[in-house]
Amino acid sequence: MLYDLVRKTRSFRRFKEDEPVEMETLRYLVDLARLGGSARNVQPLKYILVNAPAFNAKIFPHLGWAGYLKKWAGPEKGERPAAYIVCLLDTRLSHGADCDLGITTQNLLLGASEKGLGGCRIASISPALRDVLQLDDHLQILLVIALGKPVEAVSLDEQEAGGNIKYWRDADQVHHVPKRPLQEIIIAEIAG
Numbered sequence: 649m650l651y652d653l654v655r656k657t658r659s660f661r662r663f664k665e666d667e668p669v670e671m672e673t674l675r676y677l678v679d680l681a682r683l684g685g686s687a688r689n690v691q692p693l694k695y696i697l698v699n700a701p702a703f704n705a706k707i708f709p710h711l712g713w714a715g716y717l718k719k720w721a722g723p724e725k726g727e728r729p730a731a732y733i734v735c736l737l738d739t740r741l742s743h744g745a746d747c748d749l750g751i752t753t754q755n756l757l758l759g760a761s762e763k764g765l766g767g768c769r770i771a772s773i774s775p776a777l778r779d780v781l782q783l784d785d786h787l788q789i790l791l792v793i794a795l796g797k798p799v800e801a802v803s804l805d806e807q808e809a810g811g812n813i814k815y816w817r818d819a820d821q822v823h824h825v826p827k828r829p830l831q832e833i834i835i836a837e838i839a840g
């Protein structure tokens with residue numbers, strides 16, 4: 649069921665670091681991204697695929713994790729991502745692609761879920777990641793997708809109307825994600 653897959657497709661931030669994600673799998677996920685809609689069909693997004701542990705270690709320090717969890721500095725060694733997909737904008741083709749990026753990364757993360765993997769979009773990226781990746785001037789980093797086999801439980805919670813939207817962790821380290829209730833976000837139903 650699509651509904652179940654979408655529910656399962658959460659942001660995961662703790663992984664089995666030593667369980668590799670094959671390059672073929674990363675390529676499959678980018679293929680799903682490629683098939684998404686694109687404004688004016690320009691398709692300005694490009695990708696760098698990484699599953700080499702030594703290179704993963706160079707990317708990791710440049711990422712910001714779970715801003716609402718103030719006491720958590722991000723995944724510890726052994727629970728860090730096993731792979732990354734870096735999403736880039738080719739500025740020769742377009743000066744922005746936020747809608748495209750949402751579509752492509754959702755396709756990609758749904759595909760990861762289907763394969764028993766999990767991921768997290770990371771927009772909090774230090775500018776120095778450009779140098780690590782030795783990017784040409786026309787390529788701009790938009791997001792890094794961290795990927796791997798999740799080792800954390802995530803609970804989707806119905807948020808009380810007007811309640812807090814901040815995600816949080818309970819004493820058992822379950823990550824809770826409040827979602828606004830349907831009746832709060834549908835502001836009109838104009839039925840026939």
Ligand SMILES: Cc1cc2nc3c(=O)[nH]c(=O)nc-3n(C[C@H](O)[C@H](O)[C@H](O)COP(=O)(O)O)c2cc1C
Pocket residue numbers: 657658659660661712713714715768769770771772773815825
């Ligand atoms: C555009 C975008 C940027 C994000 N950037 C980060 C980030 O820098 N660090 C992080 O830990 N999570 C990041 N996230 C994950 C969000 O925190 C997460 O989507 C949100 O808490 C809801 O959880 P869910 O994805 O499981 O529904 C980002 C999500 C999106 C859509």
